[in-house]
Amino acid sequence: MHILTPIQRLPLRFVLVTPFIILLIVTVTITGYLSFHHGQLAIQDLATQLLNEVNVRVHENLRRYLDELLEVNFTNQNSIELGLLKTDNLMTWETYLWRQIMVHPTVNHISFGNTEREFTGVERLDNNQLVARESGKSTGYNYTTYPLNEQGQRQVATASMPNYDPSLRPWYQSAVSAGKPVWSEIFPHFGAPTLMISLNQPAYDKERKLLGVINSALRLSQIGDFLQQLQVGKTGQVFIIERSAMLVATSSGELPLRKIADKQQRLSAIDSNNGMTASVASYLQKNFDDLHQINASQFLTPTLVGEKLFMKVSPYQDNKGLDWLVVIVVPASDFMSAIDKNAYTIMLLCAGALLIAIIIGIWSANRVTRPIAELMTASWQIAKGEWNHQLPLQRQDEIGELARSFHFMATQLQDSFLLLEAKVEERTVQLAQANSEITCLNAQLQSENLRMGAELDITRHLQQMVLPKAKELLQIKELDIAGYMEPATEVGGDYYDVLQKDGRVICGIGDVTGHGLESGVLMLMVQMAVRTLLNSNIPDVETCLKVLNHTLYDNVKRMNSDKNLTLSLLDYEHGVLRLSGQHEEVLVVRRNGTVERIDTIDLGFMVGLESDIETFLGHKEINLAEGDGVVLYTDGLTEARNAQGRVYSVERLCRIVGEHWHLSALEIQIEVIADVRQHVGKQKVCDDITLLILKKNLMAEIEA
Template sequence: MKMRRSSKVKALSLQLVLIVPFVLQIFGAVGLVSYLSFRNGQKAVNDLAAQLMERSSGKVNQHLDSYLSVPHKVAQINADAIRMGLLDTRDRQTVGKYFWHQMQAYDVSYIGIGLTTGEGVGAARYDGKTVTMDDWDARPRNNWISYALNDQGDRTRVLETLDWSNFEQPWYTGPVKAGKPVWSPIFVVNYPNQVYIATSAGRPIYDANKQLLGMVSIDVSLLKLSDFLRSLAISRSGQVFILERDGTLIANSGQAQPFSLVKSEIKRLEAINSPDPVVQQVAQQVQQRFNGFQNIAGSQELRLKLEGEPYYVHVTPWRDEYGLDWLVVMSVPENSFMAQINTNTRTTIWLCFGALAVASVMGIITSRWIIRPILRLNRASEAMASGNLNQAVEQNGIEEFNILATSFNHMARQLRESFTALEQSNEELEDRVEQRTLELKNALGELQRTQAQVVQSEKMSSLGQLVAGIAHEINNPVNFIHGNLSHVQAYTQDLLEFMQLYQQQYPNPSPEIQATAEEIDLEFLQADLPKMLSSMRVGTDRIRQIVLSLRNFSRMDESEIKPVDIHEGLDSTLMILQHRLKAYPERPEIEVIKEYSSLPHVECYAGQLNQVFMNILTNAIDAMEESNASKSFQKLQVNPNRITIRTSIVSDQWVQIAIADNGPGIPDLIQQRVFDPFFTTKSVGKGTGMGMSISYQIITEKHHGKLECLSTVGQGTEFLIRIPICQQRQSVALVGGRQEKG
């Protein structure tokens, strides 16, 4: 009798059936409440963000109103004092001291006057701390004098003189052209140790007869606006910045300055080019949104995304009656406002997990009480599945379970009998599988060895072809020419001797022969031809040396550390750079002094070490050539350029190579960054800034050595390379040091 097989149906665990409803109900209720709470909180945060940014923007506008109203008030006071005769503009010393007293009372950077006579006086605080006095007259040259002052405002000594004309200054020409008080364009000056960025409030001054006497000028430092913006502390990741309508930055709350300093030249930055990524991206998106900053008429509330993170952005125009028209932009990441809501959300999620755990525990307790007999049957089944066939299930008072237990015990007996027969067959199969597995392992190992040999052979074949190509294309023709030159010299000497013998035997040649001899200048040809052949021989010797140097220098195909003659690498590098060391019409030859000590062969990557020599020597030549541009040929002959290379053994285990030059030297600030990636003082297109960084990695990481830069401005630069003679010994020492530290 055949029993019909029941169709296989995917069933659920009884524990799941009991637990899941509890979990879903609790999880769904908590999740819905959390979602509604999050949405309401987010709406409240949006309203709060708008109010906060509006208040902060109001603070900035209020500060601008207060800070930038002072210059025009001071200008009005001074203009009235001059008009009423309280200040005599002819007495510049008294007027200057009056301005000094005003500098103690007002937060401005400069107070001065420029008269129609070309004279003027002013008190200045260019460095933000010390007040100095500027005084000038109408002389054509050296008419402007800057004085240091004591604590009473009296002039003590001259600081600086230069040519000056107030008729060329924007603070003077602007009010004259406008006929009223106006602001000058923002200007920048690079004073020693201080960058001065300011705008000047200019105001015409008149006498009692309403005749123009000149202009009052009050400067206000715009760098202080950045200090104020930083003090707002709106958000750690937020930014507040002020810009002109053309997009030029005036101030910002970040650490980046609103200007760049390149070779002592100050350039104001546009907001879209700011080094601060938040300022840059906000400015770019606002400019694109309104098709230019000039088109922003009123306050704007924006939501922008910067690198995928949402930001609140508030843009407010600020203007005054004297011509300033700026934009105040405030940006705050949404995360700054959503932090508390996100914290509550995380708390809610943990509550959901807690409710899930409670529901799961209750379901487990209930299910165990119901399915304990089934679990015993399940454990017996699992034990049989694990290979323990000696299992039997005891019967209890549940009728359905007794039927199931009887069937299970019967099945277990049949399985034990079948398993005994299967074990015998399995032993035979295991022997066969083990044998085939061993064969496959051997075949795989052989395949891997063959593959490695093929790859290595391919590498060596490629390198061999490259070297063979160079030897065939360069060495063979040069050697052919060099070898045949001796024969050519011998043949030429025989021909010349034959010619001399012919001239002795026939001193009176025919007119035609005589004319041809004069045409080709036979005497000069006889004298010059041996010299030319000798020069050709010297040239071929030179080419052979260069080719040999190139082969010694490259060694880029050598991926393993090998003992190498350091002096050979240095000489090869110098040979390659010979075209830059030789004399030129504008300078003598760069002298190379070799102070080589007796060195053993050093274990190193020869090609990479030669690359370090090349980088250091090339930089030395570049620095000396740049310094030579301002020197005459005669001056260079008296003190010629010089490169000194010294080698020595240090502590019996290290080799030191010192490469020094007598060039201009490297300033301390640049010297601290000389090994930084992408740092270069060369102009665009002449250097990538990676040469010395790569050299530092080659010495310190590849060779476990040291690379130092010692330099004095005006005296020269010296690079010290120190590498171990034996790399294996150094590696063992490093590993031992790490183990001791561990």
């Protein structure tokens, strides 16, 4: 209330004028923002289109340049296979290669080296001069260079390198190692300031015997010349790098290599003398950590050195080992001049409209507020309780209508006050009576809660009483047995029991659908029925399950309940375990900790769901040697979830049991339950957890 009072005291003149001004400011601001925003979007769309078009052109030309080498190697491979070129006689190759390099002006080098240390090739130099290079018996295995005239005829040799063996060269060895066409690493040309890349392809005969290696090479300066011809905005650039950030070619005119100690070395884009190239390469290296992470085209808008850039990075790859990144970048300032001019115009329009609105608003407010001020004085008198104060009812305009309405309202308000006082007194009496009734109901509810709590405690106590006691389990000398059950609520629906009679050990484990009081009562019924049937000398557990199902089915129908349960019974005698009934998987653990999982789906059916399940019943016999045993459990254990929603799982139970099988049954149980607790953490357990472990004792332990 104190916060609103100053606002309520604002003059009406101010209240009338201010919204118009605010509305105008908001409207002009939104209009200017939307105009600027849509201009930005238009600029971004334009930049995207430009970058995409340039990217397509770069990829197409890269493909055109590099496919020349593929075509050359493919043609030479076919010529060898057709017998047009002999790999053991390279004398005929020189004229063929000269004609071939004349047909492919973008290819700078074509050669072939066989397995007999012989080599022949033709290369195009910087001045477009063609030279032949040869090494073999005729040259004493010296790498000799011969200039070629316009007819492809040799001139006097100009250079020679002794003891040349092509099979020791990296281009030869990489092709032989790959067994297919493969690109070489990019390398500086030994005689010119440019980078080279070659495509090396092994040649085989029909029996896949190596004949030699075909080699064709390209000067990457041709790609740089093409990039310089591209127009990317006013100051945009295009450059190509490897995944290691080493520069391949650039539109800036910068050479992608440096001369250090009279040796040409490749240049990293990060160390480029061109500021935009270096900053963009550094940004990519930092933003992606590893440039190998860029597996698809990326459109980026970073701000580098105080300037926003539009950038497109796209991989260029093939199946022969080529893996480059094409980077196209253009400053946003190349497009922003029109946007800045438009923003200035909008600011001028906003200022002019605001000034006009203030003048019109003040004039309009004075016309409205003067007569209202006269009516306000009269209304204050009425507010003080002077109901008979006269209002300016004689006016015939809107203010007069307002005064007459106000007078009628004051009369009605006076009558309402009197009626309201009477109703408040009546309502007070009714509320006092209702409060008394609620107090009585709360007392009854507390009494009922106490009664129900006592009933649940009794049922839970009964459940714990019928579970097998440690003293009973210790009397079974041949087996080491440990059992554990924890209900999810006050009363659980899980069941397990262990009985010994006439040398037989009968074990049962089950899971009633749901949990709570009704499931707990059904569990007690099952426990009593199983014990009664087994003490009546039922010959086998299948018959026991059949009779138990029929009895339980009738009881469930009488109770109008939809509960049923999974139940497995195990009959152990003289090292043989007879298993029947459908429940969770039974884990058979051998002495060495190996776990076998037995599915019970075909050994029975849900108990209490159908009146007769005899056709579904089956059994499986398991032989237990000394130190072997079984682990029984309910799904509340294996499906216990942690905070991330992951279940405990049968696989984890098998691993924990296997790791601790050398311990006693009770110690194994403790380890499993502790591991479940660690998995669940502080997460609430939503189902009952039951675990029963049986382990056949060693003979020495039984005799002791």
